[in-house]
Amino acid sequence: MNDLHALLTLSTVHFIALLSPGPDFALVVQNASRYGRKTGFYIALGLSFGILTHSILSMTGVSYLIHLHPTLFSLVRFAGGSYLLYLGLIALYGTIRYWHSSNTQANMSVQSATSSRRIAFTRGYMTNLLNPKALVFFVSLLSSLIPSDMSLPSKGAALVILWSLSLGWFGLLAWLLSTAKLQQKLHKVAKYIDGLCGLLFTSLGTLILYMSII
Known part of the structure; x- marks a missing residue:
């Protein structure tokens, strides 16, 4: 019964967190609105597997050790900030190119390359995995709601819940944006x-990079 209560609480807290706007939300909005349902779904799939990876690392104590070690955590923040900055610059470059280029075929080829399944999945996965706030969130969430003596099946259920809620929410968002x-x-x-997503990613990436080196 205690395990069931913990899983219900975990589901509620995680779903509320998913509804909060952030890099994951912005990435789905940007890609699903421009490239359509398929790309949006693979972005969502990548994000959900990033969340699953964070959950496994937190449940096994790896993320907790990284969080406790200042150098390792700074490296994670540096990598995450760099990747967000990279995504932001790509988005801003695409916006500038759109405004200045009259070559429609060139724009279509960029769109086709960007919207491939592998790139979309990788972009979603890396955006979530390298987010230092996600690492801290899952360490806090799982350490407080998943007791060490919880049964193995219940821990497996917790992983399934975190992954399925993430895929369900981001997948639904991608579907709604691609009607x-x-x-x-x-x-x-x-x-x-x-342009807005580019500014958001660039600003967040720069801030995280700054925090990783001070």
Whole structure:
């Protein structure tokens, strides 16, 4: 009964956290609105596996050790900040290129390359995995809600819950943003969404990089 209560609490807290806007949310919005449902789904799949990886590392104590070690945690923050900065610069470059290029075919080829399944999955996975806030969140969440004496099946259920809720939420978001009517409207403002997401990723990446070296 205690295990069931812990799992229900874990589900509630994690779902509330998923609803909070952040890099994961922005990544799904940016890609699903510009590249459509398939790309949005693979972004969501990558994010959910990033969350699953964080959950496993936290449950096994690896993330806790990284968090306790200042040098290792700084390296994680540096890698995460660098990757977010990279995503931001790509988005800003695409926005600038859109405004200045009259070559539609070139823009279409960039879109085709960016929207491949492998790139979309990797982008989602790395964005979540390298997010130092995600590492701290899951260390805190699982250490407080998953007791060390919890049964192995219950711990497995916790991992399934965290992964499935993540995939369900981000997948639903990608689906809602890629309906036919909404896609027509979003394509008209895609350049603005790219620009805003680019500014967000660049700002967050720069901030995390700064925090990792001070």
